[in-house]
Amino acid sequence: MKHKVLVLCFLLSQVSFLMSSENYGIAVHGGAGVMKNLSENQKQKIEEQIIKTLTEAFKIIEQGGTSMDAVEFAVSEFEDSPLFNAGRGSVYNSEEVQEMDASIMSGQNRSAGAVASVRTIKNPIKVARKVADLTEHVMLIGEGAEKFAEQIGEEIVSKDYFYSEKNLKRLRKAKNKSTNLNLIQDKIGTVGAVAIDKYGNIAAATSTGGMTNKMPGRVGDSPIIGSGTWAQNNVCGVSSTGHGEFFIKYQVAKEVCTRIEYLNKSIVEASQEIIDELEQIEAYGGIIAIDYDANIAMPFNTDGMIRGGITNKRKIFVEIY
Numbered sequence: 001m002k003h004k005v006l007v008l009c010f011l012l013s014q015v016s017f018l019m020s021s022e023n024y025g026i027a028v029h030g031g032a033g034v035m036k037n038l039s040e041n042q043k044q045k046i047e048e049q050i051i052k053t054l055t056e057a058f059k060i061i062e063q064g065g066t067s068m069d070a071v072e073f074a075v076s077e078f079e080d081s082p083l084f085n086a087g088r089g090s091v092y093n094s095e096e097v098q099e100m101d102a103s104i105m106s107g108q109n110r111s112a113g114a115v116a117s118v119r120t121i122k123n124p125i126k127v128a129r130k131v132a133d134l135t136e137h138v139m140l141i142g143e144g145a146e147k148f149a150e151q152i153g154e155e156i157v158s159k160d161y162f163y164s165e166k167n168l169k170r171l172r173k174a175k176n177k178s179t180n181l182n183l184i185q186d187k188i189g190t191v192g193a194v195a196i197d198k199y200g201n202i203a204a205a206t207s208t209g210g211m212t213n214k215m216p217g218r219v220g221d222s223p224i225i226g227s228g229t230w231a232q233n234n235v236c237g238v239s240s241t242g243h244g245e246f247f248i249k250y251q252v253a254k255e256v257c258t259r260i261e262y263l264n265k266s267i268v269e270a271s272q273e274i275i276d277e278l279e280q281i282e283a284y285g286g287i288i289a290i291d292y293d294a295n296i297a298m299p300f301n302t303d304g305m306i307r308g309g310i311t312n313k314r315k316i317f318v319e320i321y
Helices: 001-021 040-062 067-079 123-134 140-153 166-177 245-249 254-265 267-280
Strands: 025-033 099-105 112-118 139-141 193-198 202-208 229-232 234-240 285-291 302-309 315-318
Touching: 025 040, 025 067, 025 285, 040 067, 040 193, 040 302, 040 315, 067 099, 067 123, 067 193, 067 202, 099 123, 099 229, 112 123, 112 140, 112 315, 123 139, 123 140, 123 202, 139 140, 193 285, 202 234, 202 254, 229 245, 234 245, 234 254, 234 267, 245 254, 254 267, 254 285, 267 285, 285 302
Parallel strands: 112 139
Antiparallel strands: 025 193, 025 302, 099 112, 099 202, 193 202, 193 234, 229 234, 234 285, 302 315
């Protein structure tokens, strides 16, 4: 009898594993905003970076890696590229300094980590992951986050590493106007990733340099769990990009999963509804989301959103408009 019980438990565990690992994949974004002036060369470079990153991140999942590993890798790759408003490509605040924000979340146990207003951390998303894994906290900011990064051996760089003549000109142009540059323009390039692995675990991550000409110390939605980033097993994972103040007030990332969980909405319905509602109050941006069955949604209400994805049931794709 005892033997039969053990066999039954084993079979049930195998069924559970097969159910959780049926579909898997990853989606990424490189920000939503006004993209009418992108040259063909710029579009090609962006598409090449998205394809390269998606291919390598998906390989992590295919080979049995976790969704947390995949989204951390994808976002760190974007942080290393000057093409996006995150990490190396971050825009300047009003004092001509880059202040970066990032967050990451696991849907398995709702473990989450974030950093905000950091200036010398090469890859904010890697430190956000370490906050989740190595501390009892969720968010570290400014000098405290940088000191923690240095203590654990994450790469610290000089401010020259982030220097960008293009972004400086953009800042000075904004200062010469009576009002700031369009806020959506300043969100082009915020990066994010959502994924589900073979074990059914969902993860999400987001990283940004914020807004051109922002006040020193300003923090948007990207490092805020529930606003810029949310992951919940058996429901969905979300990363957002847009006018951060509105995304914070309306807890956009979590709201997508809430509508799926309690209103039985599909990932496409829940995501699109929220973006439509934001547009009604003149809040602009977009989200990427992946659900428990590796279905992907990528709605936005701006001229474009850099985005792409790949799953075991859908070939790699990249779109901007």
